[in-house]
Structures are given as structure tokens and as C-alpha cells.
């Protein structure tokens with residue numbers, strides 16, 4: 001929209017996720033500046049953005065009203081943090097997932113920022129209080145998490161997560177900003193380990209692990225349960241609306257009919273598997289996964305997935 005033109009967004013870290021955010025903001029007409037500690041990363045980012053935006057344009061999959069060259073012209077680069085934060089309405093932090101690294105970045109930002117800039121972390125694992133609890137001005141510092149899913153260009157969900165001292169105004173501003181990009185934000189009422197996405201994702205991984213470890217299904221078959229079954233419904237609807245449609249009288253009827261069964265099955269899950277231990281279970285899962293997709297074909301498989309996510313994103317727009 002024309003109102004977003006001139007508003008400046010600062011992006012800290014120009015890796016995979018930093019570049020994805022730069023593309024989303026530029027597509028919506030924002031002025032973007034990217035910062036990185038490594039000059040070589042900024043050079044790579046510039047080249048990759050040029051390549052990716054032109055390739056999306058060729059495929060007819062470029063987001064927004066502007067041409068690829070116009071979007072590229074909105075994206076600038078700097079190695080000065082002071083310059084990055086100047087006049088920025090929003091800073092999106094995309095540095096590697098290491099707590100100490102993020103903490104030292106946040107204390108640097110604490111000294112540079114006025115109260116008008118929201119700082120959002122892309123973190124997928126750290127609760128926002130972990131970075132901001134030690135900050136001098138944590139009450140004024142408008143810090144929260146805005147967690148995307150990879151690849152953000154085709155997966156619209158953003159989880160917005162507050163620290164206990166994040167203001168309602170900062171949360172709402174961020175929610176509206178994400179909407180202005182065409183993303184679909186959800187705002188958690190308070191922070192919780194794993195946010196919502198990973199809590200649900202890990203519940204699935206735990207059960208899938210148990211089914212393979214106990215020899216009930218192979219890796220290929222357990223993944224089929226999602227990719228050829230549940231996942232097709234979940235690509236369109238969430239699990240509660242799915243339940244709502246699955247009983248004649250809606251969701252209340254669904255749980256009246258199946259609630260006892262859900263509890264009985266759930267009581268048989270057993271302890272959480274130790275997925276970190278490099279035991280026989282992990283070796284077996286790794287072997288089977290590598291038979292499906294050899295390690296040297298992972299990049300190609302990712303590219304294929306992303307290409308089809310473009311089609312899925314279009315279908316979902318029609319569905320909605």
C-alpha cells in the first residue's frame with residue numbers, strides 16, 4: 001500500500017531468514033535496510049535477493065504490486081548498527097539461534113533505540129523474556145518475538161509472542177505490520193516454551209517417533225499418514241474445525257462421541273521419547289530418511305517443495 005512507502009524497516013542478520021523478511025517487506029513497499037557483522041554475507045544477500053526476486057518474477061510468483069527491480073531498489077545494506085536503527089519503525093532480528101549472541105545484540109540495541117521502535121526476534125526457540133530481562137530499559141524497550149515459518153514467502157503464519165513487559169501497543173503494531181505484508185499473524189497472550197507451532201510440531205514428532213521405534217510403521221509409512229492423510233485436511237483447516245466438520249452436530253457432538261476414545265488412546269502414549277540420544281532408534285530413522293532422500297539431494301528436494309508451495313499458496317487464497 002502507498003502508506004507503507006518511506007517507512008523504514010531494519011533487518012539484523014542477512015542470512016536465510018533475514019533475506020526472506022527483506023523480500024516480504026519490500027514486496028509491500030517498505031524501505032528496507034539490512035545489517036550484518038560480515039560484509040561477505042551482505043554481498044551474498046544482495047546477489048541472492050537479485051537472483052530470487054527476478055526468478056519469482058519470471059514464474060509469476062512475485063508478491064506485491066512492484067516489479068522485481070523496484071523491490072530491489074527498496075533494499076539497502078549497512079555495516080553500522082547506528083545507521084540501521086535510525087528512523088526505523090521496526091527492527092526484525094535474524095541472527096543465529098545462540099542465546100549469548102542475541103543477548104549481546106539486544107544490549108547494544110538497548111543503548112541505541114528510542115521507545116518508538118519495535119524490535120522483533122525471528123527466534124524459533126527462545127522466549128522473549130530471556131533476551132530482555134537484563135536490559136536497562138526493558139519497560140521502554142519494545143521487544144517481542146515475531147516467529148516465521150520457513151519459507152516465509154509462501155507460509156504466511158507469524159507467531160507474535162510478548163515478554164511479560166511487552167506493551168499491548170507494540171503487539172498490536174506488529175500484528176498490523178504483519179497483516180500489511182499479507183502474512184497471517186497470531187498473538188499469544190503470554191510467552192510459553194515452544195510457542196504454539198513447536199508445541200504442536202513436537203507432539204507430532206514424539207508420536208511419530210514412538211510408532212517407528214516400536215516397529216509399527218516405517219518412516220515412509222508414518223510420513224504418509226500426514227502427507228497423504230491428515231496433512232491434506234490440515235492444509236486447509238485446523239484440527240478443531242476439522243473436528244467440527246466431522247460430526248453431524250459440530251465440535252460439541254464430536255467430543256461427546258469421541259472424547260472417551262481420545263482419553264483412552266492418549267493414556268497409552270507413554271513417556272516422551274529421548275530424541276536427542278544417538279541410540280538405535282535415531283540411527284534407524286536416519287537410515288530410512290536417507291533412503292527416501294539421500295543427503296546430497298536435500299537441496300533439490302527443498303527446491304521442489306518450495307516450488308509446489310507456490311501453487312498451494314494460490315489454492316489457499318482461492319479457498320479463503
Ligand code: NAI
Pocket residue numbers: 012013014015016017018035036037038041093094095096097101105122123124125147148149150
Ligand atoms: P543464518 O545463519 O542463515 O543467518 C544468520 C546471519 O546473521 C548471518 O548472515 C550472520 O553473518 C549474521 N550474524 C551473526 N552474528 C551477527 C551479529 N551479531 N549481528 C548481525 N548479524 C549477525 O540463520 P537463519 O536461518 O537466517 O536464522 C536466523 C534466525 O531465524 C534464528 O533465530 C532462527 O532460529 C530463526 N528462524 C530460522 C528458520 C529457518 O528455517 N532457518 C525458521 C524460523 C526462524
